[in-house]
Amino acid sequence: MQLALKQIVVAPGHQVLLKDISWQEFETILDELGERRAAKISYSNGMLEIMVPLPEHEKDKEIIGELARILLDALQIDFEPFGSTTLKNEKMTQAVEPDTCFYIKNYQAVIGKNRLDLTVEPPPDLAIEIDITSRTQFENYQRLGVPELWRYTRRGLEISLLQDGEYIESSFSPNFPGIPIIEIINQRVKQNLSVGRSQVIREFRTWVMENLDISKI
Template structure:
């Protein structure tokens, strides 16, 4: 007996792994799950992972995404934020949904696009993963060619840059040169926990005003 996807329940903070999933099955699953689903999807060579984040995961995702947007706006840099858009490449049999992603240098390539097909357009310049309750596997992002991947864990922000097809850890962000982005993200995410989002964002804007 085949199970319907709607019969499958994945609790927050848990993951489900399915094997031998074809590309067409993946497309059908994404369509059935819909755009406003709680579960996030990662697919690689027939393996499909479904994960439902915990509330603390979502809070970190939102604040880090807000910090990036504010910084880009204050620097007067054009960008397109695509959130958890599904990044897909059928030829490579890869698909992944970051917690957040940004087109910066290549922002013109996605203006007006409703679906992101990496067979046709370049990958996002920056992807962000929150690894509070799970661990990001780099393979998808490496194969899709995402040049910069941020991982935020309980130990803080880690920046990974793609070099010759593999990620290496770095202490700077090419998208924010000469800005101590690791220290800033770590400090203001912590401030959000201590004093709340509004005060932390105001303090971050003051830092920008006084230092940039």
Template structure:
């Protein structure tokens, strides 16, 4: 399988599905692919998906991530951003690589750790998926018990909160309940395409401070 895998070329925006992949094969494939790659993976009960993101996907992901980091910094909240870390749980036979993820309330529990094991470590408090290619696997995030999942698609931000093991769409963030992020994040993302990243982040930080004073 590894020889075949090395021959697979996934064009940007496309995906490849491999069926009947065992857990051990999944782990071996992850090692073979390495950590420094553009492709994202998802594993669900024997089905492995390999997807190559589009350039606009990466741009949106980076700007939204920067906005979340700026918000956390303005709120003076310790956090750890782990990017597209592979989160997996053998007992559930599932694994996922979010576009971005944040440890916020759980940050102190994983502080200093180089590798995470979701059988003993908590999941990230917030995961982000930019769905240029509609690849979000809600069932995997639910199984891994990620409390909050943001899905950005077609210019809109969807906030999903885990309630009784199932995601429920919410008007506000569990991590940032005081802020109208569903409306504001897309606005500042669009603003960055004309004003530039730095100017947009500066304006966003000012908006955050104004909200905190209300």
């Protein structure tokens, strides 16, 4: 007897692993899951992971993504946000869904795109993963060539930069030169737990104007 995918229930904070999944089967599963879903996926060489995040995961994702967007706008850096869109490359048999991602240096390559095929388009310049209960798939991102990966864990933000095909931990972000990103993210995510999103964003906009000499955000 063969189970339909819709019969599989994954509790928040848990994963299901499916092995020996062909690329065609993977594409079929993506279509069946649909775009409006709570689950995230990663795929590597026939191994498919389906994960449903916890609510705290979603709150951290939203606040960190919003902080990054505020900084990019304030610094007048052109970018294209792609959220948790599926990053996939059939030739590499790799696919992953970040919590959010941004095209910055390569933003012009994806203007007007609704879906990404990394056999054609470049990978995003920055991907962000909230790693509260799951393990970030470094191999996926390495093989897809994502140059900068932020990973937020219970210990705080970690920045990894791709060098010679391997991720090296860094204390700074090349996309935000001269800005203490790790300190900012850790402080604001923690603050979000006590005062809420609205106050965090208002205070952060004030901090940006005062510290980056930006007259208008």
